[in-house]
Amino acid sequence: MNKIIVVLLAFGLSCQHVFTQVDTSGFNLMPWPQNIQHSNRDFTITDDFTISIIGDDAQGRVEKAAIRFLRHLSNKTGVFLKQGFPVKIEGKTSAVVELTFDGLSDLSINADESYSLNVTPDKIEIHSKTDVGALRALATLLQLVAHNPSNYFIPGVVVNDAPRFVWRGLMIDSARHFQPVDVLKRNLDAMALVKMNVFHWHLTDDQGFRAEIKSYPLLHQKGSDGLYYTQEQIKDVVAYASDLGIRVVPEFDVPGHATSWLVAYPDLGSKDGATYTIERNSGIFDPTLDPTNPKTYEIIEAVFTEMAALFPDTYFHIGGDENKGKHWNENKKIERFKADHGFKTNHELQNYFNVKVLDILKKHGKIMMGWEEILQDDLPKDVVIHSWQGEASLTDAITKGYKTVLSRGYYIDLVRSVEEHYAVDPFPAAPNSVSKEQLKNLLGGETTMWSELVTPLTIDSRIWPRAAAIAERFWSPQAVNDLDGMKRRLKVISFQLEDFGIMHIRNKEVILRNLINDQDISSLIDLSNICEPLKGNKRNTKINGQSKYKTYSPFTLFADACVPDAQDAEVFNKAVSGFVKQSNTADFEVVMAFLNKWSTNYAEFSKINNNPKLKDLEGLSKNLSQLSQLLVQVFETKSMDVSIFSELQTHHKSLYVPFADTEVVVVNALEELIEKAKVDYLIKGSRW
């Protein structure tokens, strides 16, 4: 469902039941395993490193995973391995890594992903019940790789691990901005690194119909601007995911969010005589499939039949969200239909629609999944309710006996901090009315990447690295909840994600270079490291009733280079806190280093300030520089007269305004510094 109306309440679902906290120091693992013990008997990586596979690898998953592992290992360590491929153990010969698994995963929600891993100086033993468990073990093994000045090694450990939840998903919206196959594949690779196992693929919405439909080709031909996945490409993505032990759940959002269906088939719409064009704005729109028109079900059946054949997964997501029913209310035929069937509300009419769709899915052996709006009492109990708005729907669904997946709290497109998402536990502070048995209906969670404001250039930095912390929330024990430990590990994982092809780090400078071709971007880098894109729905304001950003607007702006959890802001804010609260000298030095750096920002910025795209940043650079200069002066001279204090306040106030669709996330820390300067150094007499 669309984020536009999502209000992320105060993340009230956090882990109130937790009394313990796991120590996550020592290794850069994410998600943290259920159980890990350190032996100090490390394994040194040399060019003799080999892997052998013991088990019936009928799908080839483990072989492929082992090859990928060897490439990553070699790329990471620089070791020229003698054996670039898994080896066969014969007679007396043995391999360094012996990877044993008992059988194949069916990639269902009941599939086993557990594994054990034993690293000793001579040998690394992996055992798992399924091939997918072996993949999870290799992901852990790769994250364990460490080095000292002379060698790369794998620390001696014994790991016994299994996931907390069976459903650990990432949703990518390919509809609002099309995301080519390579974007999906690199994100699947990254998902596998952090042991996520469900790719929820949002394939249609008002802004695009992204799947090739052979029986009704006008759907993708007219509804996509030519940006759609061929059926071959869909098969390729599904197979790629399967190789990584990732299920793919497709979503075709009906009956609302369906403008793109209607471009080719306006007759399916609920507004009489209307014609439709692909939606270019963001928001919630009125075009809705007509549930009273038999042809609607014909086309849905055709689409779902073709898609059911491509997606082997049991679950099929029908969306079902945010249908406001305006066109239903305005259509006399539909009103009559409601009256004839005794439907008092549009919700009842949509229930009627859902049941018809359910029947279509059943024919193909699929289980229906939908956003929480589809919940109604007469649905079969295997339907999965996708909770996105709040506790109420989650509690409602699980107490009624429906399987549920939680996305509320995991809307990463809203560019909030990783802390906020990490604090959300899928097991809510459930009311007493919810039994332990009922809680089992909560399958897990999904983090959602809606794509109103992202393109292939920026989507990675909106997903990663935050999704890795959410993946930990879905995999690791509830007691793994140490914020500092998570942040420390996340920094390392962030670089691993880069090695896996994720573009979140490298594309920042690409965007800044694009802003001012062929000049020194250092002043922009410094600004971008203390600014974050406007959060929630604040960036995409409405102008004359339309969203500021269309699908074809530029997403190569300063705000697109900025990311949540801005890196300098994190360090600066922490140092200010330490300095203000405990007068810590080391913190003071960090604070002064930043202030000194920012003092010269405007001088640097001015050298490149010959470009209309920088206009909105001038105030930021100038005020930040001047404020920093004054603060340095105050803390160095240990004295501040009232005119300086007033000047500081003026500059500071100006930094509260958004600059180029970003907010300056050091403003509160700067305020604390000014406040401290006032208390410590303001010359009283000078007030007069």
Added chain:
Amino acid sequence: MNKIIVVLLAFGLSCQHVFTQVDTSGFNLMPWPQNIQHSNRDFTITDDFTISIIGDDAQGRVEKAAIRFLRHLSNKTGVFLKQGFPVKIEGKTSAVVELTFDGLSDLSINADESYSLNVTPDKIEIHSKTDVGALRALATLLQLVAHNPSNYFIPGVVVNDAPRFVWRGLMIDSARHFQPVDVLKRNLDAMALVKMNVFHWHLTDDQGFRAEIKSYPLLHQKGSDGLYYTQEQIKDVVAYASDLGIRVVPEFDVPGHATSWLVAYPDLGSKDGATYTIERNSGIFDPTLDPTNPKTYEIIEAVFTEMAALFPDTYFHIGGDENKGKHWNENKKIERFKADHGFKTNHELQNYFNVKVLDILKKHGKIMMGWEEILQDDLPKDVVIHSWQGEASLTDAITKGYKTVLSRGYYIDLVRSVEEHYAVDPFPAAPNSVSKEQLKNLLGGETTMWSELVTPLTIDSRIWPRAAAIAERFWSPQAVNDLDGMKRRLKVISFQLEDFGIMHIRNKEVILRNLINDQDISSLIDLSNICEPLKGNKRNTKINGQSKYKTYSPFTLFADACVPDAQDAEVFNKAVSGFVKQSNTADFEVVMAFLNKWSTNYAEFSKINNNPKLKDLEGLSKNLSQLSQLLVQVFETKSMDVSIFSELQTHHKSLYVPFADTEVVVVNALEELIEKAKVDYLIKGSRW
């Protein structure tokens, strides 16, 4: 053909006939157009910018190009265009850009790509004979976009342009290291930006068979490690290229370079009873198809039949290079066959083979192309000879009346400087025996990207930006040959290429970060900016008869982060030259700035020097720092005693050694500085 034995002779083909030089200042265009006039009456870009298309765009090429243009324009300027798609002109309304073309290109070697472009303050008019000409005009228009402090604009110009050569190619070797579809697509985009029009796709070699063959699936199944293009993907790439006005010429290299064919079908090999595995090394190998075995032609026919249907282009490249005939000589049956047919040499036997292959191609209406080794007198005159070794083959082919494409001098995988390639003109200093008429047989050139040492992570930086300068050599008049002008424009084009998705800039830091995760890479950046990968074939040395680098070796090393035309070296070397020859003060300041920066390199490097991968760089950092410190001291004190001179020489000498497969390309400039210091400041008495 394989680069291993390529000796790039002294680029003797340079432009001896040129007496004029075109002034290429004023615009950042590459390739430089045939004719451009500046009116100073600029067009200002606002949100009202629109494009309309006048012409029968039956292939949709111009529509798609116009949409891409609008996205690039918006991304570049930050302007929120009101119209994200081309508009229709009706009645009195008109569009800003009116793009008129007369007909459709057939994408043949006779197709017209000329265009004219007229920019005035109110209107931009484009006219071309074909839709592809319109694409070339839009590429020029995009490169013209400029800005002042308040606006983006397009300079008032009149351009009349057409290519010098009809064949302007880039060859990518997908065999030795597989290059996924997204790598090819972004390179096709980049080719279109610089008006290249032939993608030569090297699809098979000893190290991989990369095309799905439905009639003989074991070819790709056993010969590719699973890394091959499906026929759907091939169609997709060909269609993508066609949209960009780029022809695709496939190459299936036979009868040599064919190990990967033999993995599945060892009986086709020339060595009795042999079995084969995919080759993991680089080099020239003995496995060769057996030209005496009828089954060889059956399989070739099957492969070529399937491929001919996927590649609409008339030309089909059969390789034909570097067959040493060892296995032929060792096979009695083949020796007998030669005797029976009266073939005295293996060349005659290969001619026999070529004629059989030619017949297969003819059946499908294809014209044969091959590396120069295929040249023989009885081939039909429409065969294209691909000259890669030198002038002799080129002259030979064109005087015999064969069409010819030149690649000698354009082997960009050898990581030589852009200057060297730019100086090679396809029209050689032809002997008097070559007539003007015969010179017409020279269709153009191709730059070749062999992939022994590149992966998808690094291939872009090995192709770009140098290929853009070569593209200019193929498109622009011969008199466009000002080196400084080319280099100045190339810097800007390099950023445009980045905006087109090319990864050559961004992936440098990715590799350096990979070397030392999560630490400060600034000292490594500075080193990488004065080091270039070992050139020619020097990097991939032989160890125990095998190439150092296998296909599965790491390509995430320091040398992979380094690029030809190292950016700091360019600036430093030029400044040293100006300082030494003319005692230029500005140059002296640049020199001192670099020396001061390098002086601290080792101190910075030491902070991160806790990693086995940095071992090979320590000597570089240390000697560079110490040498720089001493030189700074000498030039500041204007005095040098003999012990310092001797120390300088020691450090300098140590920089001649390769470090981590790179060479330090400031050594000559440093030597000049030391020499100057000796002449100016060496204290004579101190010699004793």
